[in-house]
Amino acid sequence: MSGVKISNAIKKYETVQVIHGVDLEVEHGEFCVFVGPSGCGKSTLLRMIAGLEETTSGTIQIGDRDVTTADPADRGVAMVFQTYALYPHMTVAENMGFGLKMNGVPKAEVKRKVNEASQILKLDDYLGRKPKALSGGQRQRVAIGRAIVRGPEVFLFDEPLSNLDAELRVEMRVELARLHKEIGATMIYVTHDQVEAMTLADKIVVLRAGNVEQVGSPMQLYKNPDNKFVAGFIGSPGMNFVEGFAKDGSVDCAAFGNGSINTSVSLPAMGGAVTVGVRPQHLTIDPNGDGLIVDLVEHLGGVTYIYLNATNGERIIVEASAEVEAPALGSKVSVAFDPENMMLFDAKTEKRLR
Template sequence: MATVEINGLNKSYGGVEVIHSVDLEIENGEFVILVGPSGCGKSTILRMIAGLEDISGGTVSIGDRVVNTLSPKERNIAMVFQNYALYPQMTVAQNLGFSLEISRVPKDEIKRKVDNAAEILSLTPLLSRKPSQLSGGQRQRVAMGRAIVRDPDVFLFDEPLSNLDAKLRGEMRAEIKSLHQRLGSTIVYVTHDQIEAMTMADRIVVLRAGRIEQVGTPLELYEQPNNMFVAGFIGSPSMNFLKGTLSNEGGPSLILADQSKVALSHAAGHEGDVILGIRPQDITIDPKHGTPATVTLIEPTGADTHVSVELAGQTVSCVLPPRFEYELGSEIHLSFKSEHVHYFDPETEQRLA
């Protein structure tokens, strides 16, 4: 296990800079997940930590060593890819032990490490099989086991679950989290799936266009997003954003474009033009005091109902009880849980204190 420290990290392809002065400290034994939309630079940063991409500027340190000029092998890291990268002609046991064989580790030591990794990942009954005889989840466990046998200082995961179906992704999330708790290892994990990040990470790093937007625990990012980008990226379904004007005249409210009002239970602390952010889970039906809206989409999920409405020309998503009694085109009256409302500056998109 080891710390990972990134200072002023830059990456350019030709004259195009894609990673811009990234600073990040990852503690020994910490599970840190890099998230962001496709093309934000998260996999590029991971590959620079691994030594698979040259560093244009700044430093990467693993433990007490600056590793910029070291080969991947010299960094004592282990990387798990989304395509598993298994050797099809080898058995599970041979795949697990191959990196140790080429490092000339004694055979009895290889067997001990392979057996230990197989036991941790419930692969013991599968050691004589080949990858073609395994399910997707079993192949991913073999890829993880191949990393474990190397006793690396840092585990690097590059979207390892993206090829799996939804049910299997859920199972593997729990398995990787359990593995981290058992080994106490330092893990840097890349995904575009914010649900993976929320359920697995000690801390999340949100990236946009090669820059860090915010770093924090899952709860910190969910409850105190720095800006609209983070607020909209973290949480499912995504946060709603409504343009309007805050007014305390006649009671606190948000005045929308059509002059309709969204009543708020307490003043926001400031007045004027804002963008109000509200999560779909924090909207309720309130026939007496709610703001009228028109139902445009109904999606029952069993546990609840996802409903889209038109409110003053803006689309708003709501998560409502499973027994939703309205029809498409119906008028519905909605209230916002004011204690969960966020306010953002319309120009900078930064969260207002």
């Protein structure tokens, strides 16, 4: 098993460029997640690593080998797709060992590797079944097992849980985390679901429009985002953003009342428009306040989400404990927060002000 190094990778389809000079290093044994909205280039970048998409320029290394122009079969990678792609007429054991069989691996060796993979994935009781007799989660485990038996240097996952229902997605997230811990393989995983990214990753790569916005551990990106896009994408529910005006070491924003909020953040000397960001759990409701109208209340058992509308049309979400009595729909309230939990972003560039 090896790490992956991408240097100034560019992908173009005729005149359309979809990957813009990506530089990235995935360490040996790391679980790296590519995350971003639909169309950001995460699957294209993964397919470039796999060799399923040609790299227009730049280089891709796996271990100490330059595989930029190598055939997919020669790269030492195994890919698990969103669709299971299992042969319906074959048993689980036959599906898992099919690739080895086609490569002329002796039957005894195929059986040994299939049995090893089935033990890791807890598929021993299903080896004689055909795919139609399996649940969605079991089928996905078979697809992963088919990758494991190949003994690749790097595992590549392209949104493998997207076809599963909510309960199975949680179950398979746990299975994947356990699998990574058990075999210690280098894994690169694509998802648009930031919850999957936060729970699985050692390293997250946030992509937007073919560019890497930020790379870091889940909590680094959550606590210290470089820009508004990353701040809003990482965390559920997303960060609240409202318009503000900064001057002389303080910020005014209508949605949080007309009072000035002092801050130690380095603000533009001449003042100017900023975006104020506060996460829902850092806000508290003042039922005696005014200026925000309660639009919706969601009770989720342990927590309650309260949706507020400001007079200027901005929306704010507050995360509260289920023990706190929620305000009535249509009532007027205000919110309070510790200024230390406030993040400020340049209104034009969206870069974080620090």
